[in-house]
Amino acid sequence: MIGPSSTAADIVAHLQTLRSEENIVGMARFGIRTETALGISNPDLRGIARAVKRNHARALHLWDSDIREARLLGLYTADPAQTNEALARQWADAFNSWEIVDTAADLFVEAELHRSLIEEFAADEREFVRRTAFAMxxxxxxxxxxxxxxxxIGWLPLxxxxxxxxxxxxxKAVNWALRNIGKRNRACHAEAVTLARRLAASSGKAARWIGSDAVRELTSAKMLERLSKKA
Incomplete structure (x- = not known):
């Protein structure tokens, strides 16, 4: 059994026993990079993360393994207090998958790196680094x-x-960011919808899709009812 005292090598060995070729094929259909994947689901990985608990030094070793599941476990079990800008940039250099990006973005927000890194990552021309900014x-x-x-509201111009x-x-991440801002509360909703309508009317294909999709969700009856109940 694995637990808090398990080493990175112990955890990787355990992960290898859970390999599923069928799941690997299924993951590829969702745009997940499978070159180093073992086919273990995220709910199962979160269960393993709860069992082994946070350990920052071990998380770094798990990341270095270059195995999809080990990297996700590294992100789940890293210590936000020890996750700094230098480490975030180092990891971002290796980002090549939307699910790794989105998991890392949650850690970076918990580590309070959003204030310093969102603008920087958004300005980066690399697709997955830029995605990180908007996932954050x-x-x-x-x-x-x-x-x-x-x-x-200050992130809307970005x-x-x-x-x-x-x-x-x-x-997709830009759209996600816009929609989540709009769903936050009524004040953010009004600003987000204004931007979404402007993008929906633009000539650019990407902006038009981002705006139209956001308008559709943010002005739905269900969303407006939910926001009406917020203070």
Whole structure:
């Protein structure tokens, strides 16, 4: 059995026993990079993460293994207090998968790196690094309950600036960030819908899709009812 005292090598050995060729094939259909995958589902990985608990030094070794599941476990079990800008940049250099990016983005928000890295990562021309910026915004909009609305409204110009990026993993993250800001509360909703309508009316294909999709969700009856119940 694995537990808090397990080493990175112990955990990797355990992961190898759970390999599923059938799951690997299925993951590829969802755009997951499978070259180093073992086919273990994210719910199962989260269960393993709960069993082994946080250990930052071990998390670094898990990341270095270059195995999909070990890298995700490294992100799940890294210590946010020890996750700094230098480490985030180092990991970002190796980002090549949307699911790794989105998991890392949650860790970076928990580590309070969103304030320093969102603008920097958004300006990076690499597809998955740029996605990280907008995945961080999307995650922050959900998890940072006490963050002032001004923070999220202040990111809307960044969303507009990169709404013309037609790369799939960027435009989807830009859209995600816009929608999550709009779902936060009524004040953020009004600002997000204004931007979404402007993008929906633009000539650019990516911006038009981002805006139209956001307008569709943010102005739905279900969403408006939910927001009406918020203070």
């Amino acid at each position: 915004i999307a995650g922050a909009a959900v998890h940072l309950k006490r963050e002032p609305d001004a923070t999220f 969303i507009e600036r990169h709404s013309s990026d037609e790369r799939n993993f960027v435009r």
